Amino acid sequence: MKTLLVAEYREGALLNATYELVAFAEKLGAESAMFLVGSDTALPKYDGTLYLADVAQAGEFNPAVHKQLLLDVIAKEQPELIVFSHSSYGWDLAPRVALALNAAQISEVVDVAGNTFVVPACNAKLRRDLQSKTAQTVVTLQGGAFGLSAEPSGTPKVEKIETATASPLEFGGYEAVEKGGVDLTKAEIIVSAGRGIGKAENLEMISQLAEALGGEYGASRPVVDAEWAEHNRQIGTTGQTVSPKLYVACGISGAIQHLAGMKKSEFIIAINTDKDAPIGEVADVLAVADLKELVPALTERIQKL
Amino acid sequence: MESKFKVNTEGKWYDNVDLAWRMNEYDEFAVEQAVQVKDQVGEADVTVLSIGIDKVKETMKKALAMGCDRGVHVNDDASYAKDPFEIASIIAAFARDKGFDLIFTGMQSQDRGSAQVGVLVAEMLGLPSVSTIVDFAFDNGQITAKRELEGGLRAIIKTQAPALLTCQLGLNTPRYPTLPNIMKAKKKELLTLEVATLLQDGARQETVKMYVPEKKGGGLVLEGDVGAIADQLVQILKEKTGVLA
Numbered sequence: 096m097k098t099l100l101v102a103e104y105r106e107g108a109l110l111n112a113t114y115e116l117v118a119f120a121e122k123l124g125a126e127s128a129m130f131l132v133g134s135d136t137a138l139p140k141y142d143g144t145l146y147l148a149d150v151a152q153a154g155e156f157n158p159a160v161h162k163q164l165l166l167d168v169i170a171k172e173q174p175e176l177i178v179f180s181h182s183s184y185g186w187d188l189a190p191r192v193a194l195a196l197n198a199a200q201i202s203e204v205v206d207v208a209g210n211t212f213v214v215p216a217c218n219a220k221l222r223r224d225l226q227s228k229t230a231q232t233v234v235t236l237q238g239g240a241f242g243l244s245a246e247p248s249g250t251p252k253v254e255k256i257e258t259a260t261a262s263p264l265e266f267g268g269y270e271a272v273e274k275g276g277v278d279l280t281k282a283e284i285i286v287s288a289g290r291g292i293g294k295a296e297n298l299e300m301i302s303q304l305a306e307a308l309g310g311e312y313g314a315s316r317p318v319v320d321a322e323w324a325e326h327n328r329q330i331g332t333t334g335q336t337v338s339p340k341l342y343v344a345c346g347i348s349g350a351i352q353h354l355a356g357m358k359k360s361e362f363i364i365a366i367n368t369d370k371d372a373p374i375g376e377v378a379d380v381l382a383v384a385d386l387k388e389l390v391p392a393l394t395e396r397i398q399k400l
Numbered sequence: 401m402e403s404k405f406k407v408n409t410e411g412k413w414y415d416n417v418d419l420a421w422r423m424n425e426y427d428e429f430a431v432e433q434a435v436q437v438k439d440q441v442g443e444a445d446v447t448v449l450s451i452g453i454d455k456v457k458e459t460m461k462k463a464l465a466m467g468c469d470r471g472v473h474v475n476d477d478a479s480y481a482k483d484p485f486e487i488a489s490i491i492a493a494f495a496r497d498k499g500f501d502l503i504f505t506g507m508q509s510q511d512r513g514s515a516q517v518g519v520l521v522a523e524m525l526g527l528p529s530v531s532t533i534v535d536f537a538f539d540n541g542q543i544t545a546k547r548e549l550e551g552g553l554r555a556i557i558k559t560q561a562p563a564l565l566t567c568q569l570g571l572n573t574p575r576y577p578t579l580p581n582i583m584k585a586k587k588k589e590l591l592t593l594e595v596a597t598l599l600q601d602g603a604r605q606e607t608v609k610m611y612v613p614e615k616k617g618g619g620l621v622l623e624g625d626v627g628a629i630a631d632q633l634v635q636i637l638k639e640k641t642g643v644l645a
């Protein structure tokens with residue numbers, strides 16, 4: 096089996112998720128080649144052919160151009176599998192390539208066995224085994240699902256590629272969400288509020304528990320989107336990645352994008368009314384209770400110590 | 401998502417019974433954005449489309465009450481079994497000759513989460529598309545959108561209508577339909593089309609099975625009286641973490 100791995104590059108650096116693609120090919124025991132719009136000053140540690148387009152010409156985000164570059168390489172390499180990360184880059188580009196190839200796309204793969212791909216459904220409460228019905232298949236891999244057995248090593252054989260495709264999109268640069276205020280990456284204790292708090296006023300009891308424990312409060316995305324908390328409190332792929340000594344998740348279901356930001360915490364306590372919430376998978380302790388009762392009760396006991 | 405999902409007897413999708421139905425979370429932001437553009441430009445006509453069983457009409461009524469002008473229900477008892485390519489084909493077939501200036505979709509569904517359909521529709525129609533937007537501005541056909549990347553970064557993208565945008569959580573604040581608008585929505589047009597009239601192609605992937613994943617996390621589960629749980633947690637904090645020292 097032959098695979099083409101679509102590496103990622105942003106703001107002058109190769110993204111580490113690239114090595115998860117290599118790990119995936121390794122797990123399949125498949126041959127691979129790699130595609131990258133990047134720079135020869137930031138090459139992946141990889142033994143194999145690297146088709147490299149210069150980011151100065153092709154742009155970091157330019158789907159029409161990246162698609163054409165990829166299609167040219169695919170025509171040459173004839174891979175059976177085209178492998179992306181399930182990232183903002185991958186889920187944008189993959190369907191464009193899949194349609195052009197008349198290929199199936201299987202998204203957010205967490206495991207593979209032969210020609211069967213495992214993907215999550217319904218916030219990881221269920222899983223599906225999927226099979227492609229087309230000769231070529233495009234897949235995107237869930238972040239963190241595949242890991243290399245050893246440190247990446249090697250030197251790629253670079254083949255430069257280019258295209259003269261026009262783009263209907265104009266990239267106007269990046270913008271960082273405002274930083275400042277609290278830095279959760281430095282906090283040793285974090286108590287986080289999820290949508291389960293129900294309303295803005297209930298954030299108070301979360302911050303009180305955080306204070307009683309001598310820590311900071313954090314939040315899941317819906318709490319930030321609803322403007323109950325500032326963005327600098329958000330934990331997850333599109334917020335902060337933290338690894339405190341203690342993480343208390345209150346009313347947080349445990350979506351993969353949240354877990355990615357906190358699963359490396361040393362000790363995790365989850366408070367949730369749903370015994371089957373996926374947060375239970377990473378929690379050391381799952382307290383099945385209404386946070387509106389348990390959080391104040393816990394705060395009171397800690398304050399009395 | 402806190403519903404209890406059960407796999408259906410066929411073993412390929414979940415059972416609909418006992419589930420509370422609501423609009424896909426990501427789609428709420430799409431509906432709101434379309435209505436906001438209408439509010440902004442004045443003369444605009446917003447169509448909301450949904451594929452599925454008769455029950456999806458309830459969801460569309462919410463969209464109509466939020467301010468969409470008409471609903472199109474693509475009647476399909478087996479939409480759950482369709483793959484992203486088929487779903488996108490249906491939407492593209494409907495949209496092809498309608499001359500929409502803007503198409504908004506959710507960036508993904510909450511159940512499948514493939515994040516493919518919006519981008520596929522745009523590619524099928526030959527339209528530019530920007531996925532995962534968290535900000536949108538429209539000025540005389542000129543679109544400025546911000547796409548969300550990982551770690552709090554956004555990319556600013558400009559393009560020209562006609563275009564398709566896939567909407568990420570937090571793009572806007574979806575409005576609650578008011579009672580007068582709910583009443584008005586009842587009089588709005590709600591067209592039903594049969595899926596067979598729109599779908600020509602077949603699926604490109606198939607579900608072998610759906611199942612509840614094996615539980616791996618062997619963490620301690622505390623249940624019962626809240627006071628007793630609080631006592632146990634204090635004990636655990638003392639013994640297992642250094643934080644109460």
Ligand SMILES: Cc1cc2nc3c(=O)[nH]c(=O)nc-3n(C[C@H](O)[C@H](O)[C@H](O)COP(=O)(O)OP(=O)(O)OC[C@H]3O[C@@H](n4cnc5c(N)ncnc54)[C@H](O)[C@@H]3O)c2cc1C
Pocket residue numbers: 288289290291292314315316317318329330331332333334335345346347348349350351352353356366367368369372384385386387401402569
């Ligand atoms: C590209 C992308 C990026 C994302 N980035 C992030 C990110 O950075 N961070 C992030 O958090 N999310 C992110 N998300 C969103 C993520 O997918 C989930 O939607 C989100 O994490 C859910 O937040 P939640 O757990 O608070 O809410 P829900 O999933 O709605 O869960 C609420 C939980 O509260 C429980 N509950 C309800 N009432 C109570 C009560 N009274 N007491 C106790 N428990 C209760 C429920 O059982 C449920 O488990 C992202 C999504 C996408 C697509």
